[in-house]
Amino acid sequence: xxxxxxxxxxxxHKDTGAIYEIASDELDWxxxxxxxxxxxxxxxxxxxxxxxxxGLLTWSLWEYPExxxxxxxxxxxxxxxxxxxxxxxxxEPDIWTDYDLPEDPFTIFMDSYDSTGGLLASHGGESGDDIxxxxxxSQQIAALESYLSDTLIRAVLSDRxxxxxxxxxxxxxxxxxxxxxxxxxxxxxxxxxxxxYLLSIRYHNLAKVDLLxxxxxxxxxxxxxxxxxxxxxxxxxxxxxxHRNGWDKDGNKLTIFTKQYVQQIADLIKLLVEQVEAxxxxxxxx
Numbered sequence: 001x002x003x004x005x006x007x008x009x010x011x012x013h014k015d016t017g018a019i020y021e022i023a024s025d026e027l028d029w030x031x032x033x034x035x036x037x038x039x040x041x042x043x044x045x046x047x048x049x050x051x052x053x054x055g056l057l058t059w060s061l062w063e064y065p066e067x068x069x070x071x072x073x074x075x076x077x078x079x080x081x082x083x084x085x086x087x088x089x090x091x092e093p094d095i096w097t098d099y100d101l102p103e104d105p106f107t108i109f110m111d112s113y114d115s116t117g118g119l120l121a122s123h124g125g126e127s128g129d130d131i132x133x134x135x136x137x138s139q140q141i142a143a144l145e146s147y148l149s150d151t152l153i154r155a156v157l158s159d160r161x162x163x164x165x166x167x168x169x170x171x172x173x174x175x176x177x178x179x180x181x182x183x184x185x186x187x188x189x190x191x192x193x194x195x196x197y198l199l200s201i202r203y204h205n206l207a208k209v210d211l212l213x214x215x216x217x218x219x220x221x222x223x224x225x226x227x228x229x230x231x232x233x234x235x236x237x238x239x240x241x242x243h244r245n246g247w248d249k250d251g252n253k254l255t256i257f258t259k260q261y262v263q264q265i266a267d268l269i270k271l272l273v274e275q276v277e278a279x280x281x282x283x284x285x286x
Contacts, residue, residue: 001063002200003029003045005087011054012080020054024085025243027059028205034175039065041175045089048118054079063089066177105150106277112143113270120262126253134241137262141238144269145203148221151280152209157191158215159284166194166216173197204235217280223269224275234265 009022026045035042041063055077064070069089074081095213116136124133127154156162167173167190176193183189203209206228210221222228237256241246247253 001043001089003061003087004090005029005047005059005085007086009074009085010082011051011057011076012082013053013252015235018053021249022049022051022057023243023249024087024136025239027085028202028208029059030208031172031175033264034171037064039175041066043175058250059085059087061087061089073095073135079236084097101150101154105147105154105271108150109143109147109273110270113266116140116143117263117266120147120259120266124259124262126259128258128261129253130257131246133150133257133259133262134246137234137257137265138238138241140262140266140269141204141235144273148209148213148276149198149201149203152274153195155284157195162216162284163190163194165218166212166284169215170197170212204239206232206235207233212217213276217283219276219279219283221272221276224279227268227271230265231268231272235267256268 006015009024010019011022012019018069018276026049029045029047031043032046033044035044042062045061045063047059051057057077058075059072060075061072062070062285067269074084074231085088116139120133124130124136127133154160156166173194186192198212206222213219213221222231225231237254240246240254246257
């Protein structure tokens, strides 16, 4: 099962009456707990938003029995929900697990770093809202996501110990249940399940990615950057570029994308990727 969520939530402040909007793509859903009950496990999915004016907002879903949405709840710290998201559980679609992982994600990343750096130098503008700068910046974040995804999947699928560590510690994988018939009919069921799960991760969620790397490979991704908050902010800016055409959620036009800033983030990402590559290869040389 997976959570689907779309639309825009509108929350009215209980004291000021101000209405705040939250877009569905600002939520990162995850399975936060599993409880054993009479008909199997009950899984609690949740997404959280720490809003500067409204406080901690929580959206929750419960799956019980397996494959059935049992209940959902929106908690907004006593404020009024004017409009809520359209959210619920649906069965996972078939994921393209036949995707051929690249042999060398690091080289692909470095090619992207060099190409975007050249474009920035030759075609980037001086203004902080230059569209070319924004496009190059967005590509740099996308290249990081692709590298982190391909590297993690290759490492986990190629190393039995890494796979075992992930399966024994990850909440989502721990709740998977299979019949004897499924196990008999699909000899590669474990690899298929792990591969499918890792493909479903949103690799711009760096805190989640850091956790997965720690669990599977004992590699602390975010420890390799001197200022992780700068990288988290860059990911949010990239979200604004892709989904709001360079405007933030409050309607302000972003003007941070100077050549200097875009190159600074590119170099920070390159440092991160180089350190991750070295750490992974020290454990699992390909």
